[in-house]
Amino acid sequence: MKHDPKKHDSDCMIAYGVDTFGDRWSLLVLRDMMLYGKRRYNEFLASNEQIATNVLATRLKHLECEGIISKERDPENRRSFVYSLTEKGVALAPVIIEIMRWSSSHMKVNARRRKLLDRIDNDREGILADIRNQTPIMPPPPPRAAL
Amino acid sequence: MKHDPKKHDSDCMIAYGVDTFGDRWSLLVLRDMMLYGKRRYNEFLASNEQIATNVLATRLKHLECEGIISKERDPENRRSFVYSLTEKGVALAPVIIEIMRWSSSHMKVNARRRKLLDRIDNDREGILADIRNQTPIMPPPPPRAAL
DNA sequence: GTAATTCACTTGCTTTTTGCAAGTCTTATT
């Protein structure tokens, strides 16, 4: 599945970004991959934000089609697939980082978050390296207690 | 109209950003304000992306309610309103900048865009100052030829 | 001073997208 470049060729840079990854669920999937190192369908499904399974499927397809992520069979368990960030996907890290930086100044920041923010300021290269080789940069939040 | 903080208090930083400004139309309105210096309802409506008027109205209300923009009557034309970025809104500039930077490496970049990207690298402070005092940092694109 | 205009929206309706529950298909385990 390949992306049709015609649509964007004369568009603005923000419009291109927005069309490619600028919706709630795509951004949350990218967060799951970059921050928590998630790589599997059921890991994305398990996020606290409760994405619907059909919506997750279409988002993964779209991100793959845009060249942000790639999909391969897990060699160790052939009924599973593994999603990874491509170079194009890894290059989105600064966007995610700036969103976190912005949010942090407008919401309560707990210890786990503070630690990550400090690292953003002091070890940006290390964070980018971790994202590139799929090392989680912060522990995933505990599952929200069910009603 | 005030935002209810309960919803986000224990959420993640990306989720907070996504809920606040992370949808197609909000991001395009922010672009219009930051890059092109747009400040009026009919200016937003006139963007090439063709936002529907009812959708624009709800987005402006949401952004205002989240404290990203503020709305005042135009003192020189009292049937008009002027929207401005708040400090919280200006603080989103790095997110917009990183989206542009990312997009620029994955799409064709014309001369106008190249000029802005150079300025992002060489005069970041100047750009942030322009955004803060509502000076357009690039000319708006020509209106797309109607069908 | 009344009529036409501008500006910023609303309203009503259709279409598209999302959300939810259940089902399918492939590969693996018992």
Add this chain to the structure above:
DNA sequence: AATAAGACTTGCAAAAAGCAAGTGAATTAC
């Protein structure tokens, strides 16, 4: 051979987006 895990698909209801037309206050034109 039967059961289960993993990754989706399908069908349907609900919410959001898109479209066209209408409203109401402020302004200019006659």
